[in-house]
Amino acid sequence: MTSTTHTVRGGPPLLVPAAAFTLLTAGAALTGAAGPRPDSAPTAVLADALARPGAIALGAALLLGSGIPLVVYAATALRRIEGAGLAVPGPVMGFAGAVLAAGSLSVSALAGWAGAAVAPLGDPVLARLLATLWFGAGGPGFVAPLGLLLLGLSVPVLLGGLAPRWVGWAGVVVGGCALLSVFALATPVLYPLLPVGRFGGLLVLLALAATLRPAPRGVPS
Template sequence: MNDIQPTSRRRGSGGPPLGVLAIVHAGLFLLALLVGVLLSGPGAAFLSPFAGADAVTAHAHADWAAIRIGAMLQFGSAVPLGIYAATAFARLQRLGVRVPGPAIGFAGGLTASIMLMVSALGSYLLSRPELTSDPHLALAFSYLAFAAGGVGYVVGLGLLIAGIAVPGLILRLFPRWLAWVGLVVAALSELSFLSLAVDPLQFLLPIGRFAGMAWLIAAGFLLPVDRREVRDARGARAEVRS
């Protein structure tokens, strides 16, 4: 009995399941988008601030319920993302990664989580009719939600992915193709900051957002919990080659 308990503790000390956290994060975010479509309709659910102050104000007054519920779900999706970043940092440390990558990833994941919260709060303020009687104020809330949830979130997400993918590639913690895909997604996410001045580059935002979410799910399920799993995986690959 004494031999079983320490083993169980070692196996259970890897923190919350990363893959599940990533699924919850993506699920809540996608649910926020779905609520907007169902309550407002596909054409009016996601009005860009570039539509102008009058259009944004009309949207805020007509679809305040959809905006508010979406903001609530988006805020909730930021919580598992922050937990993911902290758990991934602790797990990489446990796996013996002593380079800046995990710390950079944690900083990026925390940034992405906070930016998502800021974006959600901006949307919540946009849903308050008493605050959006001034079209210019409504437009300011819309731009805040767009910038924080767009560039702010995606750039932070890219750092999180890079902080996991680089040590994953060097130490072969998961398949090399997954690490390279992560590096590509991270690079595109970081380049999205250019869209603050070059509007056509805004197409990088959905690429970084949705590809990044998918990558976090895959990496979350494949990242080893402890060094023994790494040794076992390397031994299995060596047997296959021989």
């Protein structure tokens, strides 16, 4: 009875939204791999949108959908940590980061979809504008708040011994790199932080989902 009650209060298994987020993110990344880069010429962006409207629309749908399990994951992790007796602000900040990250994914997805939809108009400047918004929202706009989610979950995990310490420290390191990616808007030198935050963060979320456990008795709240 005790075990069943704890499962209900803790929400669904974290691996379910983590796996959904992973699959949707991977699908969106694969469909967008052949897309324009931040330094692509407007004519190249337009040509790509005209050549791959179906792939771009599919990638936009996957990207938009990926934000939903991310928010579910954050809400479940928040309840799991609070239920373990840790009354700290980190999980709430992490949940806010997940909402911001999901919102950025929505903007990025809709910008990509709109770029493919208006490509037949033949305006390379408009195509470039929408591609820039697609990259900005899906790059730093997503990765930076994802860092807030990682730090908001990983610090309480370390304080309360809720998962192996290497998982908590991995979340702190990757989360810090993800937060720094906000400055990629100022210099392309920091573009490498984007895949570190995006895919490193994905691995941390999976590791947390697999290892997060209740806090030991006697841990101060």
